[in-house]
Amino acid sequence: MDDPAVYYSNTGGEKQDATAVSVRSTTELFASDSQKKMNTRVVYGSLAALVIALIAVLIALIVVATSKNSNETSSSGSSAQGSCEDSNSYPWVVPDCSYAKTNLEKAHCVLDSYPLVDGHNDLPYRYRMFANNSVYNVDLTSDLRLTWDPNVSHTDIPKMRKGKLGAQFWADYVPCASNYKDAVRLSLEQLDVIKKYVARYPETFEFVTTAQGILDAFKDGKIGSLIGLEGGHSIDSSLGTLRMFYTLGVRYMTVTHSCNVPWADNWLADTPDYNETLEGPKHDGLTAFGEKVILEMNRLGMLVDLSHVAKATMEDALRISKAPVIYSHSSAFEYCNHYRNVQDSVLRLTKENGGVVMVNFYDKYINCEPNLKDTPTLSQVADHIEYIKNLIGVDYVGIGADYDGVPSVPVGLEDTSTYPALFAELIKRGWNEENLQKLAGRNLIRVFKQAEKVSDEMGHLPPYEDIQPQKVSNPDDLPCRTDF
Numbered sequence: 013m014d015d016p017a018v019y020y021s022n023t024g025g026e027k028q029d030a031t032a033v034s035v036r037s038t039t040e041l042f043a044s045d046s047q048k049k050m051n052t053r054v055v056y057g058s059l060a061a062l063v064i065a066l067i068a069v070l071i072a073l074i075v076v077a078t079s080k081n082s083n084e085t086s087s088s089g090s091s092a093q094g095s096c097e098d099s100n101s102y103p104w105v106v107p108d109c110s111y112a113k114t115n116l117e118k119a120h121c122v123l124d125s126y127p128l129v130d131g132h133n134d135l136p137y138r139y140r141m142f143a144n145n146s147v148y149n150v151d152l153t154s155d156l157r158l159t160w161d162p163n164v165s166h167t168d169i170p171k172m173r174k175g176k177l178g179a180q181f182w183a184d185y186v187p188c189a190s191n192y193k194d195a196v197r198l199s200l201e202q203l204d205v206i207k208k209y210v211a212r213y214p215e216t217f218e219f220v221t222t223a224q225g226i227l228d229a230f231k232d233g234k235i236g237s238l239i240g241l242e243g244g245h246s247i248d249s250s251l252g253t254l255r256m257f258y259t260l261g262v263r264y265m266t267v268t269h270s271c272n273v274p275w276a277d278n279w280l281a282d283t284p285d286y287n288e289t290l291e292g293p294k295h296d297g298l299t300a301f302g303e304k305v306i307l308e309m310n311r312l313g314m315l316v317d318l319s320h321v322a323k324a325t326m327e328d329a330l331r332i333s334k335a336p337v338i339y340s341h342s343s344a345f346e347y348c349n350h351y352r353n354v355q356d357s358v359l360r361l362t363k364e365n366g367g368v369v370m371v372n373f374y375d376k377y378i379n380c381e382p383n384l385k386d387t388p389t390l391s392q393v394a395d396h397i398e399y400i401k402n403l404i405g406v407d408y409v410g411i412g413a414d415y416d417g418v419p420s421v422p423v424g425l426e427d428t429s430t431y432p433a434l435f436a437e438l439i440k441r442g443w444n445e446e447n448l449q450k451l452a453g454r455n456l457i458r459v460f461k462q463a464e465k466v467s468d469e470m471g472h473l474p475p476y477e478d479i480q481p482q483k484v485s486n487p488d489d490l491p492c493r494t495d496f
């Protein structure tokens with residue numbers, strides 16, 4: 013929209029000059045005959061200039077109207093996707109990093125060429141824990157390990173810059189204890205915290221809600237800041253609430269956190285002893301209403317995040333979703349048998365779906381049987397990435413470190429300054445620049461653009477208006493609900 017506006021104001025400037033010439037000329041009309049002729053010529057000339065200027069203004073108005081029209085078409089029609097991809101093709105070329113003397117220099121070269129998009133960071137929840145959600149009493153340019161708990165504080169601006177972070181999905185997370193209670197209010201407060209700190213540091217962050225927005229922010233030297241809602245409990249089984257979170261800028265929702273919701277099972281349902289616990293696996297994946305939630309997310313253009321959910325929920329969502337899915341912070345189950353990770357059969361389905369698994373750095377998810385080591389290391393995270401690459405291909409893997417959300421991380425990946433070290437490790441293992449760009453952000457951007465395209469194609473559909481049947485909610489909590 014900027015370009016047509018500039019064009020219009022330039023044309024306006026020309027028009028003003030022509031009018032000024034015309035006014036000056038008419039004041040000298042009757043001086044002498046020769047002067048008269050000259051003045052007549054000047055008058056005609058001025059009139060001609062005026063006509064030309066008017067035509068120019070008319071053309072400018074047509075250009076503005078046409079461009080507005082095409083923008084409107086682009087938000088509801090698939091033609092926009094083509095133009096988006098065109099503008100994405102340049103200058104996003106694979107860089108020539110042959111000048112780099114070390115693997116770390118080469119890693120820097122790659123991460124300067126394309127944004128590293130991390131799928132999950134829990135800094136917003138640290139604001140709640142350590143600062144009562146106050147943003148203006150916290151200096152994000154300082155080392156927060158000195159004021160917050162050093163074990164769970166991995167993020168500040170100098171570290172993110174050193175780590176070449178290009179864009180971040182900030183987690184709008186509130187604990188499962190709020191399920192059936194005040195999860196919506198608490199989640200809105202976390203969303204507010206994200207918007208507050210993004211606004212407080214405009215030279216560092218730029219709030220974005222589109223795939224192209226990530227690339228534009230990166231071009232401007234900013235860390236594109238997006239919001240992911242971590243857990244279906246945050247919408248309280250309400251599609252209206254889901255839609256309002258989208259309106260406020262949320263661009264993915266994790267279908268569950270580590271608790272069931274009335275329409276989907278979480279990953280604990282897969283653990284061997286879970287049947288003995290109070291809740292147990294309830295829905296064998298998604299309920300009919302859960303399927304509606306997935307379709308409504310597709311219609312909105314909100315990414316479906318399958319980290320934290322049960323295997324059956326993953327399979328149901330992959331069957332239902334019309335858009336590629338993400339796993340914002342999960343690793344490979346076969347390499348480390350933790351049920352928060354993604355099993356091989358699901359990885360294969362994810363390839364068919366075109367989604368992306370963004371590998372988590374939490375040492376409990378990357379260092380366990382059958383590859384348990386005494387000390388969890390960066391090398392194991394590289395193993396997870398290579399495991400997924402070797403099983404389903406380099407197009408389906410990304411980074412979702414889970415910084416500030418976990419109490420321990422591997423040696424070598426201590427905080428948000430260490431991403432280049434991981435890329436240097438992969439370079440050592442023979443990864444080329446193009447594949448490193450895919451891991452960094454190309455895969456996620458591809459998925460995001462495709463989800464936007466699906467949303468455009470579903471744009472003609474009205475919002476789903478189903479209401480979650482009350483009887484499916486947790487009966488113990490029904491006294492807390494308003495009865496209408």
Ligand SMILES: [Zn+2]
Pocket residue numbers: 242320341417
């Ligand atoms: Zn999580």
